[in-house]
Amino acid sequence: MLSPCVPVLEDPYGVLVRPRTDRDLDACVRVLAEVHGRDGYPVDWPDDPAAWLAPPSDLATWVAETDGRLAGHVRLSRGGPGDAAPGVWSALSGTDAAAAAVISRLFVAPSARGQGIGALLVQRAVAAARERGLWPVLDVVASDTAAAALYERLGWRLLATVDQEWGPGRTVAVRCYAAGA
Numbered sequence: 001m002l003s004p005c006v007p008v009l010e011d012p013y014g015v016l017v018r019p020r021t022d023r024d025l026d027a028c029v030r031v032l033a034e035v036h037g038r039d040g041y042p043v044d045w046p047d048d049p050a051a052w053l054a055p056p057s058d059l060a061t062w063v064a065e066t067d068g069r070l071a072g073h074v075r076l077s078r079g080g081p082g083d084a085a086p087g088v089w090s091a092l093s094g095t096d097a098a099a100a101a102v103i104s105r106l107f108v109a110p111s112a113r114g115q116g117i118g119a120l121l122v123q124r125a126v127a128a129a130r131e132r133g134l135w136p137v138l139d140v141v142a143s144d145t146a147a148a149a150l151y152e153r154l155g156w157r158l159l160a161t162v163d164q165e166w167g168p169g170r171t172v173a174v175r176c177y178a179a180g181a
């Protein structure tokens with residue numbers, strides 16, 4: 001089991017997962033732009049991508065590195081107004097939504113995919129949520145099929161699919177997941 005004072009995870013293939021620093025942000029934005037161009041994540045390119053990656057509500061954020069190059073990113077935060085999963089999880093479990101922690105901003109550089117980096121990042125965020133006594137939940141846009149496949153492969157439970165209003169006349173289907181026990 002991970003100890004809260006051990007912030008770094010390394011797998012046998014040399015993937016390093018470590019807390020993100022401000023100096024990582026430029027590289028994170030570059031990789032995010034690549035992911036957006038290829039996968040349409042995020043659906044809408046943010047006006048200020050660095051601020052989108054580093055909002056003030058973060059509990060913690062990690063990056064993955066391979067050969068010293070930024071390969072992936074994940075964030076853990078308290079639920080906010082745009083998050084559907086904490087409310088759905090709360091209604092189904094009878095637990096206060098404040099006991100949930102939201103995993104988001106997960107992406108892996110296209111050139112680094114299929115090596116378990118996404119799984120490693122999710123597992124790091126799940127461990128950190130549990131260390132805080134919080135239950136990991138997340139939203140994923142229904143069209144992000146690779147991400148949904150990853151969560152289900154890791155034992156996450158699909159709670160519901162909800163329609164979110166993303167603007168006038170614009171409805172987006174979002175799948176809400178909770179980590180397995």
Ligand SMILES: CC(C)(COP(=O)(O)OP(=O)(O)OC[C@H]1O[C@@H](n2cnc3c(N)ncnc32)[C@H](O)[C@@H]1OP(=O)(O)O)[C@@H](O)C(=O)NCCC(=O)NCCS
Pocket residue numbers: 035039041104105106107108109112113114115116117118119120139140141144145146147148149150151153
């Ligand atoms: C989702 C994403 C992070 C996966 O990263 P990754 O490093 O390639 O994932 P992993 O190598 O850890 O894959 C772990 C498991 O997820 C599943 N998986 C990952 N990508 C998949 C894909 N394209 N199709 C089907 N299953 C996939 C597989 O079951 C895999 O298990 P396996 O190793 O037994 O084959 C990556 O595809 C990505 O960045 N997508 C765009 C961003 C995005 O949609 N983010 C979601 C925000 S909620």
